[in-house]
Amino acid sequence: MKRGLDLVISLFILAGFSPVIFMVAIVVKVKMGSPILFKQKRPGQYGKPFYLYKFRTMITGRDDRGKILPDELRLTNVGKFLRKYSLDEFPQLFNVVKGEMSLVGPRPLLMEYLPLYSSEQAKRHYVKPGITGWAQVNGRNAITWEEKFYFDTWYVSNQSLWLDVKILFITMSKVLKREGINYQGHVSMEKFKGSKEVM
Secondary structure (H helix, E strand, C coil): CHHHHHHHHHHHHHHHCHHHHHHHHHHHHHHHCCCCEEEEEEECHHHCEEEEEEECCECCCECCCCCECCHHHHECHHHHHHHHCCHHHCCHHHHHHCCCCEEECCCCCCHHHHHHCCCCHHHHHHCCCEEECCCHHHCHHHCCHHHHHHHHHHHHHHCCHHHHHHHHHHHHHHHHHCCCCCECCECCCCCCCCCCCCC
16 A cells, blocks of 8 residues: 555656746756756665655865865755755655655665664665655654654654655645754755764
8 A cells, every 4th residue: 555655646646746846956957957866875675776866955165175165055046945845856756656655654874874774774675665754743854863863763664655645744844844954954855874872
């Protein structure tokens, strides 16, 4: 039933919002050039890698020494707008249709984090990663890594179709209110370096 819900809702959104998706693609192309999509390898269910897609929100900027500039300097005004209304997330619906992601589940993070998880935190990979999840509706980027992983593993232990529906409705409310987009003044979440305590 979860897979069926994923497919029906994803295809409905892709069809219903196709003009918006098309316009976002044009704006990204005009304002930031190619590529339109941000593509990155992420761990899926059981850590199996897949390529996640999002609309680009940053430029590729480097300093005089060739070092990549901080996110704050590379995030464009268009990117800020796309993130503000979560429009950059639309391409992930194709990941859902392909079966690599679900609408609801722990967010797919970086491959480099896999060896840093405690045994409890690693349980977040028992299910498919999601576009939104229990951690997103309980703080998104405004909470700590430990809190985020606690919510992720709670979801894995308590997942149900009705919980997914609840999370989807709360997500729509959060997006409209633009809550939890930034983490303590940063434009994105600081990198996870491992937990001091095993949860």
